[in-house]
Amino acid sequence: MSIATARRRPDWRRSPAAILFILPCVAVFGVFLAYPLIRNAYVGLFEWNGLTSDTVWVGLENFIWVFTSPAVFGTAVNTLVFGVITIALQMGGGFLLAVALSGPGRLRQVLRTLYFIPVVMTPVVVGFLFGKILEPNDGDLRNLLDAIGLGALNHAWLADPSTALVAVALVNVWLWVGFAMSVYQSALTTVPKELIEAARIDGARSHQLVTQVLLPFLRPTHWALLTLSVIGTLKTFDIVYVLTRGGPSGSTELPTTLLFRTGFEEYQQGRAAALGTVIFLVALALTIIQLRVARKGDER
Amino acid sequence: MFNHSGRRTALMGLVAAGALALTGCAAPADDGTVTITYESWTPSQEVMDNIIEAFEAANPDIKVEAKLLPYADYVTAIKTELASGTGPDVFDLQAGGMLAEFQSLLEPLDELASAELGDDWAASYNEDALAQASIDGTAYGLPHGFQTAGGLWVNVSLLEANGLEVPTAWDELVAASSALRAAGVVPLAIGAKDDWMLIDVFSAMSNAVAPGEQYDAMEGRGDWTSDGLVASFEAFSAIFSDGVAQDGAAGATTYTDTFDLYADGKAAFFANGSWNQDMFVNAADRIGAFEAAVVQMPTPAGPAPVIGGIGGLLAVNKDGDQKAAAFKLAQFMSSGEGQQILIDGSLDFAVTVEPVEPGIEISDNAREVRAQLTALLTDHLAGYREVPDAGVKSALGQALLKLAAGTISPADAAAEVQAAAAD
Numbered sequence: 001m002s003i004a005t006a007r008r009r010p011d012w013r014r015s016p017a018a019i020l021f022i023l024p025c026v027a028v029f030g031v032f033l034a035y036p037l038i039r040n041a042y043v044g045l046f047e048w049n050g051l052t053s054d055t056v057w058v059g060l061e062n063f064i065w066v067f068t069s070p071a072v073f074g075t076a077v078n079t080l081v082f083g084v085i086t087i088a089l090q091m092g093g094g095f096l097l098a099v100a101l102s103g104p105g106r107l108r109q110v111l112r113t114l115y116f117i118p119v120v121m122t123p124v125v126v127g128f129l130f131g132k133i134l135e136p137n138d139g140d141l142r143n144l145l146d147a148i149g150l151g152a153l154n155h156a157w158l159a160d161p162s163t164a165l166v167a168v169a170l171v172n173v174w175l176w177v178g179f180a181m182s183v184y185q186s187a188l189t190t191v192p193k194e195l196i197e198a199a200r201i202d203g204a205r206s207h208q209l210v211t212q213v214l215l216p217f218l219r220p221t222h223w224a225l226l227t228l229s230v231i232g233t234l235k236t237f238d239i240v241y242v243l244t245r246g247g248p249s250g251s252t253e254l255p256t257t258l259l260f261r262t263g264f265e266e267y268q269q270g271r272a273a274a275l276g277t278v279i280f281l282v283a284l285a286l287t288i289i290q291l292r293v294a295r296k297g298d299e300r
Numbered sequence: 301m302f303n304h305s306g307r308r309t310a311l312m313g314l315v316a317a318g319a320l321a322l323t324g325c326a327a328p329a330d331d332g333t334v335t336i337t338y339e340s341w342t343p344s345q346e347v348m349d350n351i352i353e354a355f356e357a358a359n360p361d362i363k364v365e366a367k368l369l370p371y372a373d374y375v376t377a378i379k380t381e382l383a384s385g386t387g388p389d390v391f392d393l394q395a396g397g398m399l400a401e402f403q404s405l406l407e408p409l410d411e412l413a414s415a416e417l418g419d420d421w422a423a424s425y426n427e428d429a430l431a432q433a434s435i436d437g438t439a440y441g442l443p444h445g446f447q448t449a450g451g452l453w454v455n456v457s458l459l460e461a462n463g464l465e466v467p468t469a470w471d472e473l474v475a476a477s478s479a480l481r482a483a484g485v486v487p488l489a490i491g492a493k494d495d496w497m498l499i500d501v502f503s504a505m506s507n508a509v510a511p512g513e514q515y516d517a518m519e520g521r522g523d524w525t526s527d528g529l530v531a532s533f534e535a536f537s538a539i540f541s542d543g544v545a546q547d548g549a550a551g552a553t554t555y556t557d558t559f560d561l562y563a564d565g566k567a568a569f570f571a572n573g574s575w576n577q578d579m580f581v582n583a584a585d586r587i588g589a590f591e592a593a594v595v596q597m598p599t600p601a602g603p604a605p606v607i608g609g610i611g612g613l614l615a616v617n618k619d620g621d622q623k624a625a626a627f628k629l630a631q632f633m634s635s636g637e638g639q640q641i642l643i644d645g646s647l648d649f650a651v652t653v654e655p656v657e658p659g660i661e662i663s664d665n666a667r668e669v670r671a672q673l674t675a676l677l678t679d680h681l682a683g684y685r686e687v688p689d690a691g692v693k694s695a696l697g698q699a700l701l702k703l704a705a706g707t708i709s710p711a712d713a714a715a716e717v718q719a720a721a722a723d
């Protein structure tokens with residue numbers, strides 16, 4: 001008999017006090033998470049403008065729209081591209097910054113603080129800031145490039161459908177790379193000194209220390225950041241809305257911006273609710289997959 | 301149906317009770333005064349403060365609490381508040397699709413207006429203005445600020461400095477834009493990230509290329525894929541493909557990207573409506589250096605007419621419990637003393653039959669521009685401004701933005717809008 005099966009299953013009837021202890025948690029979960037989710041899925045079964053009590057039962061029509069609409073498909077592709085760029089650069093950049101800036105020293109401390117500042121700024125402010133910087137006619141970047149004789153490099157980054165998504169993703173990286181850096185920094189403090197010393201005694205060079213010791217050791221941190229980043233990507237709204245509103249030509253449209261437009265500009269709350277439900281289910285599925293993969297990796 | 305859910309009703313009741321308890325706006329106070337709430341995206345806080353001060357002086361038994369938000373935030377807030385029964389007593393809506401969606405939440409105003417102003421109250425309003433605040437002949441709000449859109453703002457001084465004249469034909473506009481670019485000047489500043497701006501410009505141009513066909517399509521008498529409207533989409537796309545619009549137009553907002561370019565004297569042309577006159581009041585220090593003018597937008601089919609509409613309509617909450625007081629505020633702002641304060645702040649045109657001119661000192665150039673806009677309104681008004689259906693409006697805005705970015709053909713743009721109209 002394994003240890004797992006040998007555990008006694010709790011008998012709730014014999015310990016009613018236990019139910020009372022978990023009741024607040026269950027109530028909070030039910031009221032603030034389960035109910036809105038179920039309610040949202042239910043709203044997705046109706047045609048509704050979100051304002052009045054007039055609703056029309058449409059069954060799964062809104063969910064079918066989610067899976068057949070070219071606009072929704074476009075947001076899925078954009079999310080994939082946006083996610084790959086932001087997650088790779090945020091995690092990679094965050095790790096490199098953490099390694100480079102770990103250790104004592106006033107300059108390191110100042111730089112760590114500077115890199116972390118964007119994390120505490122609201123994305124709306126960052127959006128306006130970069131909107132002004134990237135404005136192609138009189139923006140700061142254009143004026144800078146003109147001033148140093150590199151005016152030929154000027155480009156309407158946010159207005160060109162072929163560059164807008166990358167530009168928005170890079171702004172998002174600027175915004176969040178400090179978060180990844182701080183997480184990696186915390187994780188680096190848990191690396192045993194003996195491990196580093198042993199690697200050095202074995203002749204490991206700096207890059208080998210990073211790639212063959214630190215990176216594998218920080219695997220749980222990678223997974224945690226990956227999970228947070230994937231969820232963050234699916235939730236991204238404000239920075240995109242301020243910078244491009246999903247345009248031009250839908251080139252930066254993400255599920256959340258499409259949801260907002262559908263629900264609040266086109267007054268199709270049923271479709272928006274269906275889309276929101278699907279976004280949640282996708283996020284849930286991806287998180288479960290990542291956690292399982294991470295757990296298998298740990299077991300090995 | 302959702303409102304009939306017992307749990308939801310109870311929850312909303314709890315929220316409403318809590319909100320009322322917190323704001324204390326439901327019942328008259330001990331001294332007999334009532335407090336009403338106002339929400340909108342307009343006017344500015346300073347102008348609103350002046351309106352409240354004048355209104356409370358004229359109505360000492362009514363206090364007003366105003367909340368002003370940026371437009372996008374306002375729409376989200378008002379939808380949520382009204383849906384949960386915690387909406388303000390008086391609020392602003394746009395005519396067209398927005399009015400249609402909110403209709404069942406609005407108090408029909410005939411009874412309140414008759415009680416306050418007499419049975420012939422509607423006669424004091426400009427017929428077009430009141431019609432845009434009405435559905436099937438019933439007023440659901442009182443209009444404020446009549447405006448025109450689709451005209452072309454010109455920096456005459458900048459043109460003259462570059463040896464150019466104000467263009468009156470499409471070829472002249474293209475040639476002037478090319479010359480301006482060569483001189484390092486921004487030609488037409490257009491905030492193409494704003495769907496309302498694109499729709500304004502397109503609507504004006506379509507009424508030059510195919511007069512009346514857009515209205516036929518919007519009202520179900522015609523298709524968006526008609527030859528005339530496809531040609532209109534083509535004319536619109538030429539603004540961007542012929543180098544008339546500024547670089548990166550598809551990523552620019554009117555406020556404040558293109559407004560800044562024009563107000564700072566860096567753009568020779570500016571796509572914006574008559575409400576841009578407020579720059580003579582609110583940005584006088586920036587625009588004093590050049591002479592401004594407003595002309596008809598040149599198109600390949602000749603100069604475009606303008607379209608006209610109300611800046612908004614002041615609606616009374618159907619579920620409010622101070623409807624008479626709420627109506628008084630709406631009336632005060634629409635046609636009473638408050639209209640004068642609004643016009644002084646925005647230089648909009650009156651919505652009343654009786655003309656109301658700004659009561660403040662404005663520059664000679666501001667007077668000239670106002671005269672030009674009045675002439676456009678009088679002699680070249682094609683029709684109303686707001687697209688009646690929210691879905692079609694969104695699809696039209698998206699299609700025009702794709703044209704601006706050059707990622708769709710005019711025929712496909714027309715087909716996308718037609719698909720939304722048929723949805």
